[in-house]
Amino acid sequence: MPSIFKNPWMLAAVFAVAIPLIIEWLFRRRKRQVELPTLRFLLNNKEQEKIRRQDRILLILRCLGIFALVMALARPIIQRGWIGGQKRNIVILLDATASMNQQVGVESAFHSATRKAANLIRKLPRDNSATVTVATVGVDAREVVVPTKNLDAAANQVEELRPTYGAAPISDGLEWVRKQIEAQKWEQSELYVFSDFQKQTWQPKERAERVGIGLGDVRSRCETFLVDVGGEPAFNFVLKDLQPDTTVITASMPVTFSVTLDAIGKVPADKPALVRFSVDGVNMATQQITLTGEQTIQFKHLFPVAGEYLVEVSVSGDDFSADNERLYLCSVPDSYRVLILDDRAGTDQADSRFLAKAIAPAIRAGMPRVSHFSANVVPPGQVAYENVDSYAAIVLTATGQLTEPVIRKIERRVRDGGGLLIFCGPNVNVYDYNRLMFNTVPRLSMLPCKLIGPAGGADMDPAPSPTAPGTQPDQPIPQFNLSQHPALTHLYGIASDKDAGVSQCMAIEKPLAGSNVMLKLSTGVPLMVEKPLGDGKVILCTTTAGDEWSYLPAVQEYSVMIQEILTYLVGNPDRGVNLEVNDPFVQPVYVSSQKIAFRCPDDSTVEVEPYVVGRLTTTQPASTRPDSGDAADPANAVEYRVRFDQTALRGKYEVVERIQEVVPRRRFVVNQGSTEADLSRLNESEFKQAYSLSNMRWVDRDQAVEDLAADLHTVIELAVAFFVGLLALLAGESYLAWRFGRRRSEAISDVLPETAAGVAGGTADRKPEAGR
Numbered sequence: 001m002p003s004i005f006k007n008p009w010m011l012a013a014v015f016a017v018a019i020p021l022i023i024e025w026l027f028r029r030r031k032r033q034v035e036l037p038t039l040r041f042l043l044n045n046k047e048q049e050k051i052r053r054q055d056r057i058l059l060i061l062r063c064l065g066i067f068a069l070v071m072a073l074a075r076p077i078i079q080r081g082w083i084g085g086q087k088r089n090i091v092i093l094l095d096a097t098a099s100m101n102q103q104v105g106v107e108s109a110f111h112s113a114t115r116k117a118a119n120l121i122r123k124l125p126r127d128n129s130a131t132v133t134v135a136t137v138g139v140d141a142r143e144v145v146v147p148t149k150n151l152d153a154a155a156n157q158v159e160e161l162r163p164t165y166g167a168a169p170i171s172d173g174l175e176w177v178r179k180q181i182e183a184q185k186w187e188q189s190e191l192y193v194f195s196d197f198q199k200q201t202w203q204p205k206e207r208a209e210r211v212g213i214g215l216g217d218v219r220s221r222c223e224t225f226l227v228d229v230g231g232e233p234a235f236n237f238v239l240k241d242l243q244p245d246t247t248v249i250t251a252s253m254p255v256t257f258s259v260t261l262d263a264i265g266k267v268p269a270d271k272p273a274l275v276r277f278s279v280d281g282v283n284m285a286t287q288q289i290t291l292t293g294e295q296t297i298q299f300k301h302l303f304p305v306a307g308e309y310l311v312e313v314s315v316s317g318d319d320f321s322a323d324n325e326r327l328y329l330c331s332v333p334d335s336y337r338v339l340i341l342d343d344r345a346g347t348d349q350a351d352s353r354f355l356a357k358a359i360a361p362a363i364r365a366g367m368p369r370v371s372h373f374s375a376n377v378v379p380p381g382q383v384a385y386e387n388v389d390s391y392a393a394i395v396l397t398a399t400g401q402l403t404e405p406v407i408r409k410i411e412r413r414v415r416d417g418g419g420l421l422i423f424c425g426p427n428v429n430v431y432d433y434n435r436l437m438f439n440t441v442p443r444l445s446m447l448p449c450k451l452i453g454p455a456g457g458a459d460m461d462p463a464p465s466p467t468a469p470g471t472q473p474d475q476p477i478p479q480f481n482l483s484q485h486p487a488l489t490h491l492y493g494i495a496s497d498k499d500a501g502v503s504q505c506m507a508i509e510k511p512l513a514g515s516n517v518m519l520k521l522s523t524g525v526p527l528m529v530e531k532p533l534g535d536g537k538v539i540l541c542t543t544t545a546g547d548e549w550s551y552l553p554a555v556q557e558y559s560v561m562i563q564e565i566l567t568y569l570v571g572n573p574d575r576g577v578n579l580e581v582n583d584p585f586v587q588p589v590y591v592s593s594q595k596i597a598f599r600c601p602d603d604s605t606v607e608v609e610p611y612v613v614g615r616l617t618t619t620q621p622a623s624t625r626p627d628s629g630d631a632a633d634p635a636n637a638v639e640y641r642v643r644f645d646q647t648a649l650r651g652k653y654e655v656v657e658r659i660q661e662v663v664p665r666r667r668f669v670v671n672q673g674s675t676e677a678d679l680s681r682l683n684e685s686e687f688k689q690a691y692s693l694s695n696m697r698w699v700d701r702d703q704a705v706e707d708l709a710a711d712l713h714t715v716i717e718l719a720v721a722f723f724v725g726l727l728a729l730l731a732g733e734s735y736l737a738w739r740f741g742r743r744r745s746e747a748i749s750d751v752l753p754e755t756a757a758g759v760a761g762g763t764a765d766r767k768p769e770a771g772r
Contacts, residue, residue, distance in 0.1 A: 004076055004077060005074045005075060005076050005077070006074070006075035006076075006077060006717070006719075007073060007074050007075050008074060010070060010073040010074040010075075011070070011074050013070045013073070014067065014070050016066050016070060017063050017066050017067045018063075019066060020059055020062040020063050020066070021059070021063065024055075024059055051740075054736075054740040057736065058733060058736060058737055058740070061729055061732060061733040061736070064729050065726055065729040065730055065733065068722045068723075068725045068726040068729060069722075069726050071718075071719075071722045072719045072720075072722035072723045072726060073719075075717060075718075075719040076717075076718045076719070076722070077717050077718065087129050087130075087131070088124070088125075088129060088130045088131070088190065089130075089131050089181075089184065089186040089188065089189035089190065089222075090121075090124070090130060090131065090132045090133075090189070090190050090192070090709070091133055091134075091135075091180060091181070091189055091190065091191045091192070091222070092117050092120070092121075092132065092133070092134045092135075092145075092158070092191075092192050092194070093134075093135055093136075093137065093173045093174075093176075093177060093191065093192070093193045093194070094110075094113055094114065094117060094134065094135070094136045094137070094144075094158075094161065094194050094195075095110075095113065095136075095137055095170065095173075095193070095194060095195035095196060095198075095201060096110060096136040096137060096138035096161070096163045096164045096166070097137065097138055097163075097164070097166055097168065097198070097200075097201050097676055098163070098164070098166065098167060098322045098323070098581075098672060098675075098676035099196055099198040099200065099201065099320075099322075099676045099679055099681075100113065100163045100195075100196055100229075101163050101165075101320065101321065101322040102196065102230070102231065102234075102319060102320045102322075103231075103319045103320070103321075104196075104229070104230065104231035104701075105231070108163070109196045109229045109230055109231065110161075110162075110163040110229075112229045112701075113194035113195075113227070113229045114158050114159055114161050115159070116194065116229065116706060117134070117192070117194055118156075118158045118159045119155075120192065120705055120706040120709045120710075121151050121154050121155040121158065122151060122152065122155045122706075123706045123707070123709065123710035124151055124709065124710060125710075126151070128149055130149065131147050131148065131149055131184075132145065132147070132148060132149075132151065132154045133145055133146060133147040133148070133180060133184075134154065134157070134158055135173060135176050135177070135180075136161065136164070136173075137168050137169075137170055137172055137173035137176075137201075138163065138164030138165075138166040138168060138648055139164050139165075139166030139168060139581065139582045139648045140166070140168050140172060141168065141172040141173045141175065141176040143176070143180075144157065144158075145157050145158065147184060162602060162649070164581070164648040164649065165322060165648065165649060165650045165670075165672045165673075165676075166581055166582060166648055167200065167201075167581075167673065167675040167676050168201075169201060169202075169204045169210065169211060170193075170195065170201050170214070171204075171211045171213075171214045173193075174211070174214030174215060174217070174218055175214055177191060177214075177218050177222075178214070178217050178218060178221070181218075181221050181222065186222075188222070189221065189222035189223075190222055190223045190224075190225070190709070190712070191218055191222045191223065191224045192225045192227055192705065192709065193224070193225070193226050193227060194227045194229055195228070195229065195230070196228070196229055196230030196231075196681055197226075197230055197681045197682040197683075197687065198230070198676070198678075198679060198680070198681045198682075199678070199680050199681060199682060200675065200676055200678055201676075202681075202682055202687075202690075203682070203690065211691070212691055215691050215696075219694070219695040219696050220695070223695065223697075223712075224695060224696040224697070225696070225697050225699055225705065225708070225709075226687070226693075226696060226697070226698050226699065227705050228684075228698065228699065228700055228701050229701060230681050230701070231701075233679050233680050233681055234265060234318065234319050234320070234679060235263060235264065235265035235266055235267045235268070235271070235318060236263070236264045236265055236318050236320045236323070236677055236678070236679050237261065237262075237263055237267075237273050237291060237315045237316075237317055237318045237323075237324060238261065238262045238263070238264060238323045238324075238674050238677040239259065239260075239261055239313060239314070239315055239323060239324060239325065239326040240260040240261065240262055240294075240674045241258070241259070241260040242257060242258075242259055242260075242311070242313050242326040242327075242328050242671075243257070243258055243328070244256065244257050244258075244328070244330065245257075245258065246372070246567070247567065247570070247571060247572040247573070247574075248336055248372045248373075248392075248567055248570055248573070249303065249330050249331075249332050250303075250306075250332060250333055250334060250335050250336065250369075250372045251303050251304065251305050251306045251307075251332050251333070251334050252302065252303075252304065252334075252368075252369060253302070253368070253369055253372060254300055254301070254302045255300070255301060255302070255303070256298050256299070256300050256301075257277070257298065257299045257300075257301065257311060257313070257328070258296055258297075258298050259275065259277075259296065259297050259298070259299065259313050259326075260294065260295075260296050261273065261275070261289075261291055261294070261295050261296075261297070261315060262291075262293065262294040262295070262674070262677070263291040263292055263293060264677050264678050264679070265678075265679070265680075267291065267292055271317050271318075272288050272289065272290055272291070272317060273288070273289050273290070273291040273315050273316070273317045274287075274288050274315065274317060275287045275288070275289065275297060275313065275314070276312075276313065276314050276316075277299040277301075277311075277312075277313050278311075278312045278313075278314075279301065279303075279309055279310070279311055279312075280309055280310050281310075281312075284299070284301060285299050299313075303332045306332055306333050306334045307332055308329065308331050308332070308667065309329075309330055309332055310327060310328075310329055310652070310667075310669070311328040311329075311330060312325065312326070312327050312328075313325070313326050314326075320679060322672055322676070323672045323673075323674060323676070323677055325650070325672075326671050326672075327578070327651075327652065327669040327671055328574070328578055328669070329574060329577045329578055329652075329667060329668060329669045330574050331573055331574055331665070334374075335360075335371075335372060335373055335374040336372055336373050336374070336392040336393070336566075336570055337373075337374055337375075337390060337391045337392060338359050338373050338374065338375050338376070338391060338392065338393050338394070338395060338566060339376055339378065339383075339386060339388065339391040339393075339394045339395070340352045340355055340356065340359075340375055340376065340377040340378070340394075340395045340397065341378065341379070341380045341383065341394065341395065341396050341399065341406075342377055342379065342397045342399070343379050343380055343381075343400065343401045343427070344427075345377045345378060345379055346377075349546075350377075350397075350546070351397040351398065351423065351425065351544055351545035351546035351548075352375075352377040352397060352545070353546070354545060354546050354547070354553040354558070355375065355377075355395060355397070355562065356375040356377055357559075358553070358558055358559040358562040358563070359371065359373045359374070359375040359562060359563075359566065360373055360374050360375050371563065372567075373392075373563070373566055376391075379401070380396075380399055380401045380402065380403070380406050381401060381403075381406075383405075383406045383409055383410070384405065384406070384409070388409055388410065388412075388413040388418070389413060389416070391413070391418065392418065392419065392566075392569075392573070393418060393419035393420070393421065393566055393569045393570055394413065394414070394418065394419070394420050394421070395420075395421045395423070395545070396410070396420065396421070396422045396423065397423050397425065397544075397545050397546075398423055398424055398425025398426065398427040398428045398544060399427055399428070400427045400428070400429045400432070402429065402432045402433065402436055404436060407436045407437060407446070411446055411533070413536075414446070414533050414534060414536035414537075414538060415533055415534025415535060415536060416534065416535060416536065417534075417535040417536050417571075418536045418569075419536055419537050419538075419539075419568075419569025419570055419571070420446070420536065420537070420538045420539070420569070421538075421539050421541065421565060421566070421569060422447070422538065422539070422540045423541045423543070423544055423545040424451070424454075424505070424506035424540075424542050424543060424544065424549075425543075425544040425545075425548055426454065426544075426548060426549075428451070428506065430451045430452070430453055433447065433451050434447070434450055434451055438450050438451070440512075442512040442513050442514045442515070442531070443514075445512060445531070446538055447531075447538070447540060448511050448512055448515035448516075448529040448530060448531035448538065448540050449508040449509050449510065449511040449512060449515060449529055449540070450508065450509040451506055451507075451508055451509075452507040452508060452509060453506070453507055454504055454505075454506060454507070455504065455505060455506070455507040456503055456504035456505075456549075474498070474501070475501030475502060475503055475551075476501065476502055476521035476522045476523040476525065477498060477500050477501055477502065477521065477522050478500060478502070478519055478520075478521060478522075478527055478557075479519065479520050479521065479522055480492065480519070480557060480561075482520070483518060483519045483520075485516075485518035485519065485530075486568060487530075487539075487564050487565050487567075487568035487569075488518065488519065488561065488564055488565075489564065490560055490564055491557060491560060491561060491564065499551055499554065499555055500550070500551055500552045500554070500555040500558075501551050502521055502527070502543050502549065502550045502551075502552065503549055503550065503551075504543065504548075504549040505521070505525060505527065505542040505543045505549065506542040507542075508526065508529070508540075508542060511526075511529050511531070512531065514531055515529055515530065515531040516529065516530050516531070517529050518530050518539070525542075526542060527541065527542055527543065528540065528541050528542070529542075536569075537568070537569055537571070539565060539568075539569065576665065576668070577665050577667065577668035577669065578668070578671070579647060579668060579669065579670045579671070580670065580671055580672075580673050581647060581648060581649075581650060581670055581671070581672055581673060582647055582648065583647055583670070584643050584644065584645050584647070585642075585643070585644040585647065585653070585668050586641060586642070586643050586644075587641065587642055587663040587664055587665060588613075588639055588640070588641050588663065588664065589610045589639070589640040589641060589642050589662060589663060590661050590662060590663065590664075591661065591662050594610075595607040595608060595609045595610075596608055596609075596610065596642050596655060596657055596662060596663070597655070597656045597657060598644055598653055598654070598655060598656070599653065599654045599655075599656045600646070600649060600651075600653055601649045601650065601651025601652060601653065601670075605656065606644070606646055608642055608643070609642075610640035610641060610642045611640065611641060611642075611643065612640060613639050613641045642663065649670065650670050650671055650672045651669070651670060652667060652668075652669050653667065653668050653669070653670065654667050655667070684698045684700075
């Protein structure tokens with residue numbers, strides 16, 4: 001049963017009502033028998049009875065005054081349910097962005113918000129009149145408690161909430177509130193917003209106007225209470241980035257990890273940043289730096305054996321830990337395997353003899369490795385016996401032995417993320433190349449352009465310059481110094497060797513849309529053209545890999561070019577497992593369509609059902625592919641994929657299936673971005689200046705919002721009435737005491753003459769006693 005007093009323990013003071021009675025009893029006059037016949041006139045006077053009545057009235061007023069004081073301090077209330085009233089619709093919006101992880105006192109800002117919100121819900125009236133709904137704003141606006149009258153269940157759900165590492169603006173939450181009120185058709189409602197009022201959340205650069213519009217909309221629909229749970233703005237150390245110097249990392253070859261840090265706010269002089277570098281939980285190096293702005297430091301490491309490693313960098317020294325850690329999950333093979341298809345493999349005319357040496361240069365015993373790649377040369381006919389999924393890239397030299405199964409197998413690997421490098425030459429069957437690998441629809445074509453045929457001499461120079469009689473014109477050379485393609489970064493700005501001339505090349509038509517000419521000859525003729533294909537890339541080189549059409553293999557730029565191209569084709573094998581908050585994790589599923597369980601950083605488990613993916617080929621009509629706009633036909637699908645979207649928490653995620661080969665990568669990591677790094681926030685005056693507080697109330701951190709909500713539209717407090725009554729009693733008692741005292745003075749003055757006359761008369765009539 002709810003109490004009718006807010007301070008029931010003050011009722012113990014009700015015994016103080018007896019204080020005036022006790023005082024009156026202690027100081028009352030004691031009666032004593034005195035034989036004074038002359039006072040009989042005073043004793044029989046009627047004014048004495050009147051005085052006693054007045055004393056009783058004053059005594060009662062004093063007792064009532066003390067009683068009124070005790071009741072006022074006990075604060076009696078009348079619950080709305082006892083006298084009837086309207087229903088209450090309560091909306092709670094919790095800021096769950098990354099900044100709410102900041103430590104404020106002994107708890108985080110978000111923990112303070114959930115504790116206060118849960119207490120607020122529990123203190124609402126238990127007369128089945130309050131409806132509560134709760135939402136959070138983290139990665140996005142999300143309803144976490146549907147409208148309910150079960151207050152205990154709602155409070156328990158709120159207490160179990162955890163902050164996200166998202167950076168959604170508060171306008172997303174305000175929009176959710178508006179839609180919720182409209183959907184529930186609530187004419188009157190209350191909104192409680194718990195936030196640290198970070199400027200990034202409340203005044204985003206691109207959407208600040210939306211916040212103002214959202215506030216104006218909700219405060220016109222409901223009473224709005226802004227509950228501040230933030231602390232004083234503090235400095236913050238931010239780990240912005242962690243990247244290796246190369247995307248291809250192999251065992252026994254050193255790699256340098258670059259760490260970008262920043263300090264936001266004024267950092268005290270006695271607060272250095274301690275940066276730790278660890279691999280699989282083992283601390284490898286530590287650096288202590290004075291961080292006052294953005295700075296990059298490096299850690300060198302060598303992975304001794306092949307495997308998957310979790311690299312972690314952390315910084316300590318501030319009170320906001322959400323952005324103090326960065327993870328990098330890297331797969332480290334012994335080498336990245338490259339499959340070279342050469343129908344003249346093993347002969348002196350094989351183009352692969354140049355390629356193999358450029359891909360994996362021979363080293364002397366005891367010398368360190370210089371290449372991340374290893375090469376395997378086979379004729380195209382043996383592709384059927386090769387596991388192409390084990391190769392990071394495939395190189396196709398000029399061949400006349402292409403078949404449909406070989407090309408389809410290569411295409412599948414490229415679409416799944418592999419790389420393909422195609423060289424031309426005199427053995428190329430132009431008809432088969434175009435038939436098997438070219439399609440006028442760019443996303444269906446393996447080739448970036450249609451092949452025309454071999455070209456040399458004047459055909460390679462659209463605008464030949466005049467030469468002296470009797471001299472041969474110089475052969476065109478690759479223009480590395482003019483190429484800005486990322487695959488040729490290490491060659492940019494370097495003038496090509498004049499000995500690297502190209503005598504012939506394959507003439508091509510205009511590249512397809514989405515294709516890119518990455519390198520030209522000095523005559524302007526394209527030498528290399530690239531295009532994306534599914535998740536992989538294809539590069540077409542219009543000359544030979546060997547020395548039949550080009551002297552390029554004889555110069556030093558050739559090895560550098562091959563290494564750079566392969567690195568570009570392989571790309572970043574770990575890109576799909578190193579994510580930012582709210583990025584999806586997508587992987588092919590090898591076993592079946594059954595649900596796959598993921599373990600999240602908070603040890604919760606989420607099951608996700610794979611979806612069907614259709615296979616797109618060069619010869620397949622566009623309408624049968626899901627990304628063409630039409631649905632995939634499950635009957636023709638050849639694989640499943642899984643997509644995990646619930647990446648609102650930073651940390652390590654893991655597939656917990658017992659079968660190891662369910663997905664290619666069983667682990668992935670999610671890192672916190674730097675959007676929420678600036679912890680500066682709005683105080684009450686700044687908020688009022690930005691948005692005003694009309695029809696809104698600001699609740700400071702030290703105020704008990706739960707008591708405010710419990711009493712709002714619910715309780716009629718009688719303490720003020722008792723205080724007013726007390727003042728009235730004191731005024732009345734003072735006035736009556738003054739009046740009674742004045743009347744007593746007048747009565748005494750009237751009684752004394754009569755008494756004196758009576759005494760005199762009594763003396764005259766008295767007879768002398770005998771014997772005197």
